[in-house]
Amino acid sequence: MPDIVFMLLLFFMVATVFRQYQGLPIELPTAKKIVKLEAKKNVTHIYASAAGEISIDDRIINRNRDIRNIMYKKRVENPRTMVSLKADRGAPMKVITDIQQELREADVLPINYTAKFGD
Amino acid sequence: MLLEKRRDRTAEIPTASMADIAFLLLTFFLVTTSLDMDKGLQLRLPAKGGEKEVNKSLIANLWINAAGRVLLDDEEVEIPMIKDIIKMKLAQRPLLTVSIKTDRNTNYQDFISVLDQVQMAEATRISIAEPE
Numbered sequence: 001m002p003d004i005v006f007m008l009l010l011f012f013m014v015a016t017v018f019r020q021y022q023g024l025p026i027e028l029p030t031a032k033k034i035v036k037l038e039a040k041k042n043v044t045h046i047y048a049s050a051a052g053e054i055s056i057d058d059r060i061i062n063r064n065r066d067i068r069n070i071m072y073k074k075r076v077e078n079p080r081t082m083v084s085l086k087a088d089r090g091a092p093m094k095v096i097t098d099i100q101q102e103l104r105e106a107d108v109l110p111i112n113y114t115a116k117f118g119d
Numbered sequence: 120m121l122l123e124k125r126r127d128r129t130a131e132i133p134t135a136s137m138a139d140i141a142f143l144l145l146t147f148f149l150v151t152t153s154l155d156m157d158k159g160l161q162l163r164l165p166a167k168g169g170e171k172e173v174n175k176s177l178i179a180n181l182w183i184n185a186a187g188r189v190l191l192d193d194e195e196v197e198i199p200m201i202k203d204i205i206k207m208k209l210a211q212r213p214l215l216t217v218s219i220k221t222d223r224n225t226n227y228q229d230f231i232s233v234l235d236q237v238q239m240a241e242a243t244r245i246s247i248a249e250p251e
Contacts, residue, residue, distance in 0.1 A: 002138040009141055012148035029228040031235040034158040043157075084157060087227050093183075094223035096230065097250050104167040114159035115231055 023047045024055055029089035030118030037112055042080045044071070044108075048087035052095045067102035075108050082110035160234050165246050179208055179217045180248075183233055185224035198232050205240035220248035 024047040037043055046067075047055045054061040056070055074081045083103060087096055103111065181201070182190040189196050191204060209215050217237050221230050237245055 002141055005138060005141045005145055009145045009148065012145065029231040031160050031231050033160060033235055033238040035161050037157045037159075040157070084159065089226070089228040089231070091227040092223065093221040093225040093227060093230055096227055097221065097223065100164055100247060101250065104164050107167065109164045109166060110161075111164055112157075112159040112161050113231060113234065114157060115235075117158070 023058065023086060024049045024053055026086050026088045027090070028086065028114055028116045031113075031115040032117065032119070034115050034117055035112075037084055039080065039082075042078060042082050043084050043112075044074055044081055045084050045086065046099060048085065048091055048095050048099060050088040050090040052091070054095070054099065064098045064102060067099060068105040071103060071106035071108045075106060081108050082112065083108060084112045084114055086114040160231065160238060162234070162245060162247075165249075173216055177212060177214055177216055179205065179215055181217060181219045181233060181237070183219070183221045183225045183229050185222045187226055187229040189229075189233060198229070198236060201233060201236035202239045205237055205242055209240060209242060214244070215242070216244040216246055217242045218246045218248045220250075223250075 023045065026047060026049060045057055047053075054064075054067070056067065059070070061067055061070075071081070071083075085096070085099065100111075103109070180190075180192055184190075187198075189198055189201065191201065196204060205217060219230070219233060219237070234245070
């Protein structure tokens with residue numbers, strides 16, 4: 001019995017990948033048609049707080065213009081780069097729209113708007 | 120009494136509780152692996168430049184203003200109604216492109232709710248309108 005437990009434990013220890021970043025404090029919006037992210041290794045996490053602070057994989061962005069450069073570099077390294085956008089539900093769309101425009105400039109088009117399940 | 124010296128003093132750690140520790144660690148990992156909350160609404164942004172001229176009749180325009188009110192093809196609608204209306208429009212025109220436009224001060228949640236409705240209507244061609 002403990003052997004089985006050890007095997008399971010080993011499996012989970014190997015399968016668990018701890019997140020490398022913390023992100024900004026966010027209250028996610030709610031939606032129903034949420035889908036899981038595929039191919040997590042291609043995902044870049046962009047956080048946007050209600051106050052308009054933006055971070056990409058824990059790197060605070062001071063100028064919006066930087067987003068396109070950073071994302072372009074990521075795309076060059078990995079053509080399948082996609083974005084998981086975690087924005088606060090109370091954020092004004094200008095923050096989101098600017099991020100979207102930067103992503104379009106960098107030609108990173110697949111985006112997943114992270115949300116909690118709900119109405 | 121004969122003093123018997125033990126030849127080798129083997130210190131034995133009681134291993135009876137190893138299984139307990141293993142169970143605890145296992146439970147910890149079971150719980151932490153399921154905590155990764157990364158689900159959301161999937162979308163593909165429109166490519167930059169080379170905006171294709173799409174026939175106006177094949178586009179359904181959704182405008183969300185700063186107050187969260189929504190106009191669908193110039194008619195005001197309540198957000199929960201959007202799904203059924205889009206479904207109807209899709210039934211008439213399967214190649215319909217739904218375009219979502221927001222004001223700079225629109226609430227992100229309102230945008231997500233509208234996008235949610237459009238995706239619940241099973242629209243496949245969803246576009247974010249070029250901002251002014």
